[in-house]
Amino acid sequence: MRIKRIALLIALVVMIAAPASAQDDALTIWADDTRAPILEELGAEFEAEFGVPVVVDELGFGDIRDQFKTAAPAGEGPDLIIGAHDWLGELAVNGLLAEIDVSDVADQFLPASLSAFVYEGVQYGLPYAAENVAFIRNADLVPENPETWDDVRSVSEQLIADGESTYGFIMFDNNPYHFFPLQTAFGGYVFGLTDEGYDPGDVGIDSDGSIAAAAYIEAYGSDGLMPSGIDYDVMHTMFESGDAAMIITGPWAIPRIEESGVNFVVAGIPAGPGGSGKPFLGVQGFMVSAFSENQLLAEAFLFDYIATNEAMASLYSADPRPPAFLETRDSLEDEVMLGFVAAGTEGLAMPAIPEMSSVWTAWGGAMELVRTGELSAEEAFSNAGEQIRALIEGE
Amino acid sequence: MATLALNEKPKRSAFDARTLLRLGVTYIALAILDAMALFLVYAFASDGVWELAITVGVITLIVNVINLRGDLYPLRWISPALALMGLMVVFPIIYTVYVSLTNYGDGNLLTKQQVINRLAQEIYLPEGGKVYLWSLYQEGEGNFALWLTDENDGDNYYFATLGNFEAVDSIDPGADLPEVYQGYRQLSRGEALRASGEAQALVFGAAEAPIGIASRKQAGEFAQRYVFQPENDAVFDHELQSLFHANYETGQFENDEGNTLLTGFISGIGLENYIRFINSPALSGPLVRIFAWTIGFSLASVASTFCVGLLFALLLQNKRIPYRKAFRTLLIVPYAIPGLISVAIWKGMLNPNLGIIPNAFVSLGLEPPPFFIDPGWAKFGILMINLWLGYPYFMLVCSGALASIPSDMYEAAEVDGANWWDKFRSLTLPMLLVAVGPLLIASFTYNFNNFVLIETYDEGGPPMADAGVVPAGHTDILISFAFRLAFGGGRGADFGLASAITIIIFALVAGVTLLQFRVTKGWEETSENV
Numbered sequence A: 001m002r003i004k005r006i007a008l009l010i011a012l013v014v015m016i017a018a019p020a021s022a023q024d025d026a027l028t029i030w031a032d033d034t035r036a037p038i039l040e041e042l043g044a045e046f047e048a049e050f051g052v053p054v055v056v057d058e059l060g061f062g063d064i065r066d067q068f069k070t071a072a073p074a075g076e077g078p079d080l081i082i083g084a085h086d087w088l089g090e091l092a093v094n095g096l097l098a099e100i101d102v103s104d105v106a107d108q109f110l111p112a113s114l115s116a117f118v119y120e121g122v123q124y125g126l127p128y129a130a131e132n133v134a135f136i137r138n139a140d141l142v143p144e145n146p147e148t149w150d151d152v153r154s155v156s157e158q159l160i161a162d163g164e165s166t167y168g169f170i171m172f173d174n175n176p177y178h179f180f181p182l183q184t185a186f187g188g189y190v191f192g193l194t195d196e197g198y199d200p201g202d203v204g205i206d207s208d209g210s211i212a213a214a215a216y217i218e219a220y221g222s223d224g225l226m227p228s229g230i231d232y233d234v235m236h237t238m239f240e241s242g243d244a245a246m247i248i249t250g251p252w253a254i255p256r257i258e259e260s261g262v263n264f265v266v267a268g269i270p271a272g273p274g275g276s277g278k279p280f281l282g283v284q285g286f287m288v289s290a291f292s293e294n295q296l297l298a299e300a301f302l303f304d305y306i307a308t309n310e311a312m313a314s315l316y317s318a319d320p321r322p323p324a325f326l327e328t329r330d331s332l333e334d335e336v337m338l339g340f341v342a343a344g345t346e347g348l349a350m351p352a353i354p355e356m357s358s359v360w361t362a363w364g365g366a367m368e369l370v371r372t373g374e375l376s377a378e379e380a381f382s383n384a385g386e387q388i389r390a391l392i393e394g395e
Numbered sequence B: 001m002a003t004l005a006l007n008e009k010p011k012r013s014a015f016d017a018r019t020l021l022r023l024g025v026t027y028i029a030l031a032i033l034d035a036m037a038l039f040l041v042y043a044f045a046s047d048g049v050w051e052l053a054i055t056v057g058v059i060t061l062i063v064n065v066i067n068l069r070g071d072l073y074p075l076r077w078i079s080p081a082l083a084l085m086g087l088m089v090v091f092p093i094i095y096t097v098y099v100s101l102t103n104y105g106d107g108n109l110l111t112k113q114q115v116i117n118r119l120a121q122e123i124y125l126p127e128g129g130k131v132y133l134w135s136l137y138q139e140g141e142g143n144f145a146l147w148l149t150d151e152n153d154g155d156n157y158y159f160a161t162l163g164n165f166e167a168v169d170s171i172d173p174g175a176d177l178p179e180v181y182q183g184y185r186q187l188s189r190g191e192a193l194r195a196s197g198e199a200q201a202l203v204f205g206a207a208e209a210p211i212g213i214a215s216r217k218q219a220g221e222f223a224q225r226y227v228f229q230p231e232n233d234a235v236f237d238h239e240l241q242s243l244f245h246a247n248y249e250t251g252q253f254e255n256d257e258g259n260t261l262l263t264g265f266i267s268g269i270g271l272e273n274y275i276r277f278i279n280s281p282a283l284s285g286p287l288v289r290i291f292a293w294t295i296g297f298s299l300a301s302v303a304s305t306f307c308v309g310l311l312f313a314l315l316l317q318n319k320r321i322p323y324r325k326a327f328r329t330l331l332i333v334p335y336a337i338p339g340l341i342s343v344a345i346w347k348g349m350l351n352p353n354l355g356i357i358p359n360a361f362v363s364l365g366l367e368p369p370p371f372f373i374d375p376g377w378a379k380f381g382i383l384m385i386n387l388w389l390g391y392p393y394f395m396l397v398c399s400g401a402l403a404s405i406p407s408d409m410y411e412a413a414e415v416d417g418a419n420w421w422d423k424f425r426s427l428t429l430p431m432l433l434v435a436v437g438p439l440l441i442a443s444f445t446y447n448f449n450n451f452v453l454i455e456t457y458d459e460g461g462p463p464m465a466d467a468g469v470v471p472a473g474h475t476d477i478l479i480s481f482a483f484r485l486a487f488g489g490g491r492g493a494d495f496g497l498a499s500a501i502t503i504i505i506f507a508l509v510a511g512v513t514l515l516q517f518r519v520t521k522g523w524e525e526t527s528e529n530v
Helices: A002-021 A036-050 A061-071 A085-093 A111-116 A149-162 A176-185 A208-222 A232-240 A251-260 A295-306 A309-318 A326-330 A335-344 A354-358 A360-371 A377-392 B002-006 B017-046 B050-068 B070-076 B079-100 B112-120 B189-200 B272-279 B287-317 B324-336 B339-350 B356-363 B375-403 B407-415 B420-448 B451-457 B478-487 B495-529
Strands: A027-031 A054-058 A080-084 A125-131 A134-138 A191-194 A197-203 A246-249 A264-267 A280-288 B131-138 B144-150 B156-161 B164-168 B184-186 B218-220 B226-229 B234-237 B242-247 B252-254
Touching: A027 A036, A027 A061, A027 A295, A036 A054, A036 A295, A036 A309, A036 B189, A061 A080, A061 A085, A080 A085, A080 A295, A085 A125, A085 A280, A085 A354, A111 A125, A111 A280, A125 A295, A125 A309, A125 A335, A134 A335, A149 A208, A149 A246, A176 A208, A176 A246, A176 A280, A176 A360, A197 A377, A208 A360, A208 A377, A232 A246, A232 A251, A251 A335, A264 A335, A280 A295, A295 A309, A295 B189, A309 A326, A354 A360, A354 A377, A360 A377, B017 B050, B050 B070, B050 B079, B070 B079, B079 B495, B112 B226, B131 B189, B144 B189, B272 B495, B287 B324, B287 B375, B287 B420, B287 B478, B324 B375, B339 B356, B339 B375, B339 B451, B375 B420, B375 B451, B407 B420, B420 B495, B451 B478, B478 B495
Parallel strands: A027 A054, A027 A080
Antiparallel strands: A080 A280, A125 A280, A134 A246, A134 A264, A191 A197, B131 B144, B131 B184, B131 B218, B144 B156, B156 B164, B226 B234, B234 B242, B242 B252
16 A cells, blocks of 8 residues: 555656656746846747747846856756846856857947956857946036046035035945046056956055045045045935035936936046046846857847847836947937946946955955044055955965 | 554554544655655756755655654654754755865856866867858758858858768859758758757768857867866867866866866865865954954843843833833834844934934034944944844743742742842842743854844944954954855855854854853752752
């Protein structure tokens, strides 16, 4: 009797498990909820033309990376994923991505967005959007965009002296991402850039330019032009209530600024002694799994269906971020978006090398130590440079 | 059937209706459980997660044995708990120990076989190899062939079947490709795409110059770049003509020059992670201070929550206080709100620029306390929030424990002339600690690893100015520091090192807990003497 039961049980298990193992020749894409519907439409067109079904699985944006890392080696991953270029180091170093050949479409994309998807000299992704922070001012308080950081300072001093607002320009205490444009304006950098991509052996956190930028902020704060203890929400609340006149922020914050009713203008980052301020570019795009059995199909979908103005325009309308595809980028009309595009034209792709993960804590800590007056700009950023080098060398 | 031994009725009929019912329920329940377990085992095994498949299988087997054998019936009712403990507690510990002995992490995520398979995909163009644009042809529903166009040299055409390669002279350069050639039909773009997976695996052309499809446009005399040689346990790179031996210490394929291939594999590296941690400058730097703060934070959290909780419990025990139930309900509120939300609200209230608390100081004409800026104030803020989050728990526990102290003891004490303080010190507290002691230890252990609070409050900040080469914050506790050490290191996530640190912290906490159990033994003796 027991054996019969066990046999019944096994039959049941086989019945449950059988459909799960069925695999067909579909092209599978993992995308997040804003982009999945667009890709489904494009997929339907692709299927109508080539008879290959496209399956779009919807995952949380962050889950795509984490689950891809487990699913791809097990042979259960998708053929294509949508993702951010800063995942590249993590995914490529594990051998999970396939090289793609973009040579015949390269001139149609923003160059920095394409090179963002290069890791150790190999192209691993096709970009579609490149977003960045920009300089945003309250147009009622600051009618003209300050050209340089010295102008920012004098405009702020004037505003405070005239009592027009509590503060002029304010920024995050400890967020390197928002600080980086200022750092580059003074000639600073994070990792040296070579033809092969970013060089983890060349850490620029304690370069003269980086320290000069930190010293600017140090003096700016200690002269009473900006309080300490500013985080993202404080910065925005002060800007939206008119207590601050200028901030650096990204397109994701535009809805809340619009809601506040402040008359604002988005523009490029002011320049400094090191040239124009270059924000980090966060590039989003498509990557092909190295474990896909449909790599040629995936490439065909990318190059025939995604790398077109129509597809890029519909991706833009579903999720407005500055497009990486030049034709779509050039046809933008939205003032705010054009402001971000202007700020990002000289942007630098955020380093995607795995060593980048060693940078944030020390870098943000150094900013905070400068802002609280615990250490001088030089001491704090020199320490941070040492800490980052030690981390990269493996403790 | 042995299970009948369970039936304590004197009548031992095998066909007793209740027995049958119970047998039926047992078998159906086991069958459902086994079906789910087997499905899990199958799913895990087909994903290659053998360790989990084996664990689930073994646990299910044990549960079956326990429930089918009559002589094991005392274990029957705790078998679900045992099974869950095996799966959720014992297995993760064993697995963590195992991972801590490997180099598992970014850069070494795949198994050796997966790396070999991945490398086998890489192709290269040998010197003098030709590259063409390809177009796919098919003979009926059978063999494929490639129409090749050499763009470099004017438009020269070639036709490559499986085993044959020939130049095509009959077509003018620039003309449309023939729909049918030598009995092969040109496939439409869609057909070609659908067949591309199959065609990419094929080798076209003559044996001496094999041609394969390399990308969506190019085909040519490409060759497999990396070939695994089992006899040498090495991968041969045909492009560089170099042999890469498997190095199990680093989990990489390495050649004599020390160069490595694409990606590493998971490899057992013994105690290397522990040695790395012990030798890391983190230990000579801020670790002592972090450890001291971890202990201080845990002790202060336990002491403050316990004292405040006990105080409220004592107050609410006093029948003279009106609306006691309403107060008790209100005082539990912090416990009912998810901790994450409470921490976020507190964070906003303490914000030096906009927070209501610093603003209240300002409107009173006082200097606002710099909660996130000054290390001492940051620590004070964390303890305050943890007190807010934790006191309702001890209030509830103490209320229960206080109610269970027999009132005749107090009466006896009063007869002996004890005052309020004597009663509390010699009667209430010892009796209470017997019940609450283990919970104090549990609370200490919990706070010792209270990662969520630290991380949501200020991610361990403000940073230590003199932390040395490893960034650390003044409010970092061991676990949050270890998190940054393991996941902020040179190459992304390092699960091996993280596991090793976790095991070390586990040993620390276990040691502290054992010590505390020894101390609380004294409390239990008190209760035996009372």
